[in-house]
Amino acid sequence: MHEQEKTPLAQAADPDLAASPYAVEMRDICKAWPGVVANDHVNLRVRQGEIHALVGENGAGKTTLMNILYGLVRPDSGEIFVNGERVHIGGPRDAIRLHIGMVHQHFMLIPPLTVAENIVLGQEPGGPMAAYDRRRARELVLQLSARYGLPIDPDARIEKLSVGLQQRVEILKALYRAADILILDEPTGVLTPQETYELFDVLRVLSRQGKTIIFITHKLREVLDLTDRVTVLRRGRNVGELVTRETNQTEIARLMVGREVLLRVEKRSARPGPVVLRVENLHARSDRGLEALQGIGFEVHAGEILGIAGVEGNGQSELVEVLTGMRRATAGRMTITHTSGEQAGKTYDITGMSPREVRLVGVAHIPEDRRGSGLVLSDTIENNAILGRERWPRFAWARFILRLREIAQWARRLVGEFDVRTPSTRLPVRALSGGNQQKVIVAREFAADPQLLIAAQPTRGVDIGAIEFIHRRLVEQRDAGKAILLVSAELDEIRSLSDRIAVMYEGRIVDIVTPEASEEELGLLMTGGRPSEASREEQAQATGDS
Amino acid sequence: MFWPIFLRVITSGDLWQASLQFAALLLLPALGGVISERSGVVNIAMEGMMLIGCYVGVAVTLASHSVLVGVLAAIIAGGLLALVHGVVSIHLKADQIISGIAINVAALGLTNYLNIVQTGGQGIPSLAFNLRLPVLSWGPLAQLPFLGQVLFQQNVVFYLAIVILLGLQFLLFRTNLGLRIRAVGEHPQAADTAGIPVRLIRYACVVASGLLSGLAGAFLALGVAGTFNPNMTAGRGFIALAAVVFGKYTPLGAAGACLIFGLGLALSVRLQDTGIDSNLLATLPYILTIIALIGLVGRTVAPAADGVPYEPGSAE
Structure with missing residues (x-):
């Protein structure tokens, strides 16, 4: 030694x-x-x-x-x-x-405890056997906060703080430990x-x-x-x-x-067609019973990508869940109008439909939680490739008995077309990398030939190569006349793909702007800042033109 | 016929004395449950740990002719059984419910077996009074009408339970160690990255729950019954579990729940004179338990990481 x-x-x-x-x-x-x-x-x-x-x-x-x-x-x-x-x-x-101090990607904070408790945890004044000295802990936190210019309320509970402030607590926590x-x-x-x-x-x-x-x-x-x-x-x-x-x-x-990458998405300007998705005055509650959506209204046209920007937790997840039938709307209306295929011109009211019914009327969905609601991780690529479409006549006799050979063929076709890197379609999806898992979902959803495609965080946790691929496919779908609703926390992704950008803040759409809007402007909107008159006019023009 | 007897029972010191005694009997394993669950380990094995405490308490008291030695042995036996649960659920990361069920079943079988082997199937005779846990009589206070009987003529363990109750409430919510225990139960990753030894704290809390359950067993066998009978805990460890949830995972809350359940148990004994079938009455505390749980569904929140084994480095 x-x-x-x-x-x-x-x-x-x-x-x-x-x-x-x-x-x-x-x-x-x-x-x-x-x-x-x-x-x-x-x-x-x-x-x-x-x-x-x-x-x-x-x-x-x-x-x-x-x-x-x-x-x-x-x-x-x-x-x-x-x-x-x-x-x-x-x-x-x-x-x-x-x-050495570390601020983790997923914060290591205990939500029901206060800021001061979280910061001193493990190195409380007085040592483990002493009574918790609330005043001293407060004092120490305030001193630290003043010394590094990071203002914080030591008595606030973590669960009440914004993500930015929570991160500040994490940094203070590391500094408290003399990192x-x-x-x-x-x-x-x-x-x-x-x-x-x-x-x-x-x-x-x-x-x-x-x-x-x-x-x-x-x-x-x-x-x-x-x-x-x-x-x-x-x-x-x-x-x-x-x-x-x-x-x-x-x-x-x-x-x-490991190779040259296209950092910018190449796309032509959109040629929007008629309205596919119309959302009017939508309200919904979050799991905790709070008003997550407070009167959302917007339209998505055929052949355009509408991006929903916003800091996570401002109702985007709930919006997608309501649109796909996974959460009930407490008020409002949503309709889908077919613009192509046999049922062109037909309008469906999807308010209150089950997720299966929503799929049946032409909505495809790339969910934000790939592992939780996009895939059955322990099941094979084959079975995941037909998830939600297993009753299609082509995959099942009498909607009940699976046609295994047909399914295997289908899976092999998707895997080929969407460049999913795997030695076999019989492998469990779990064995794939994140990017390839996401490609399985994208392949499945695109293959349904939907009228509307809802893509929630489509490239989260996906490597650059796969991001490039998924972005290109999204633009292709748009050019093929699909309506696309893109929800993403990555502002760069929203700006490079969207034809119009709706910014959500606290359950409302604060403004809909063009992708030319500056990052500062979007950032301001994302924190609930009032839209400037200029951008309003710009928006009026943009929508007027389309 | 029913109401006059009911009124007489409900106003008698006997009923309330018994209620408090039964409540204390439930309180000890419930406090064990609170501390274990607060640290993030689900413990449904208080029943088995209590039963082991009953048997070991009686056996060691008989062998050593000292009730104090018997009680200490009961406490240690409960702690050792809890240590098994700790190893299985903390170290081996096995399912904590299954481990708890296994311990309960094993404790029942083991105590039955030892009881039969030791006494040749005769059963253990009633203990002499000098080999039982004594009732403390608080001098003049014990002479007070009603209150004297209810509060100042209880078994010595009753007063010990109250001291432990207050101590645990203070420990969990007013000390640095309590802060760490709660942190470990809510978010073990966060606690670990803050330099807190997650496993050590969980082990300590699980073992503490066993020590308390063992003490409760000794109280039941050496203080209340004065003997050992097979399966003498009769589900008390499970009622204590309900009290933990009902009491929102706080010592004081659990104590409140134990009071209600204790009253139910005492009523089921004392109301037998009313002519209601005694078997039916015996279900009263359990029905109360179910009603209490139904009435509270969705309103109690368990510690966030309760029952989830901790995997270091799984934060990625």
Whole structure:
């Protein structure tokens, strides 16, 4: 052991080290899960005081690597050095002792407890056996909050806070534990553009105060805006260590994916046809009984993509559920008008229909929760490919006895057409990567030849290659005259695909704008800001033209 | 015929003394349930842990001629059985309901078997009074009309239960350790990343529930019955479980529920003079339990991670 601890001496040969010792150095980290190699001899070197981006596609091993650094996952092999010293990190307690803090992608906060309780948890004033000193905890939180310029109400319950504020609590929590090395795992995924700018300002200030920051992301623009250096991972391996100033989005994307990627969606301007989906004054309640939709109204035309933008939790999920029959509307009306096929011109009132009935009248749905409501993970690709259409005469005799050979053929066709990478259609869907799972859903839903396609978070957790593919298919469907309702928390996705953008805030549509609207303008709308007169006129013009 | 007797029963000190005694008997395993579930481990095995406490309490008291040693042994036996539940559900991450059922069934069989083997099928005779848990009489206070009998002539474990009740309420909601226990039960990942030893806390809480159930068993066998009978807990551990839910997973709430159930149990005994069939009366506390649960469905919220084994690193 003693000899091993002396190995940092060997580093003295590294000229870099003398100038700026690494805050964190991870060497040859390997970690395999059953069936997956998450980290394959990964190296990471982060200098003191820098903001270091760790980028890669989903499944590239970024989070695993950081969970190893924070002690949540034990590596199979490899060495970790913190400030030049070899360390063993057996659990988060060791990481905290080494002044490492982590802000997780899914916040590690306890909703029914207060801000102060969450921050001091585990290191409460007085130690474990003492009575909880509420006043002292408040004081400590307020001091911390003042010192780093991160205002917060220590007595608020976490469940009442916005996502942005919750993230602030997470950062304060790490700072309370005297973190000098701060890991942030995809911190901007849930933030509005404004909240993102604020976060970046905070991180720059922290970095100036000497904190080392490791920033995990797959958004290339953020890498360029914020960071000093970049480590790129692909499929569990290092593929690049770059200086941010000397690189660009295309180069990073190429390293991440392993080939040239089209970052922009190519599409012609839309040629909208007649109205397919008409929604009037829609109201609905959330699971908790709150008014989730408060009078939503909009139309989607054939041959256009209407994007629904907004911070998550402003009623988008409920809207999709109501439209697809999974949640009951408390008031309002929704109709589908066929614009093509045998029933062209026929209008159906889908208010109060069951999910099956909604499908039958020509609505296809890519659900936001792929694993929860899109697929039966343990079932085969074949069976998932006909999920919801198993009564079609082509798949079942008398709507009851499955025609297995027919189904297998169908699945093989979809897998081919939609480039699902799998050795067999008999495999359980669980065995596929996230991107390929999503392609199974997209294939199934497109193949139904719907009048309206509802795509909720269609590229969530999907790698860049599959994103490119799904985007292209969506635009193809639009050009084929389908009406498409796109709901996404990714503003870039909304802006690059949509022909019109409806912004939702607290259960209402605050405005419908063109995709040319600036990010600032959209961000303002997403936080409930009043739409400017200019954009109203613009919108009137845009809809008037169509 | 019914009403005069009912009135006499309901106003008698006997009824309320018995109610409180039965309530205390339910309260101990209920407090065990509260602390275990608060830490995120579902424990439905209080019944079995109590029964083991009954048997070990009596057996060790007889062997050692010391009721104190018997009680300590009962507590430890309950704790050990809980440790089994802990290993199965925390370490091996098995289904906590199945583990609980297994423990209940095993405890029933084991105590029956040992009872038969030890006494040659004769059963354990009534214990001498010096080998029972004593009733504490609070001097002049015990002489008060009504209240004296109800509050100041109870078994020593009754007063112990009240001390434990208040202590546990304080521990859970007013101390740093309590904050950690609640954090572990709500969101073990969050607790782990905050540096809290999730498994250790869960083990401690599960074992505590066993210690309390074992004490309750000793109370029942050595304080109330003065002997051991097969299956003498008669579902009390399950009523305690209902009290945990009914009491919204708080010690004081559970105590309130135990009072109601205790009254039901006492009534079912005392109302036998009214001519209502005794078998029917015996169902009263259980019917009360069901009514209480139905009336509260959807209104009690269990700790968010209750019953979910913790997998470190599963946050991805």
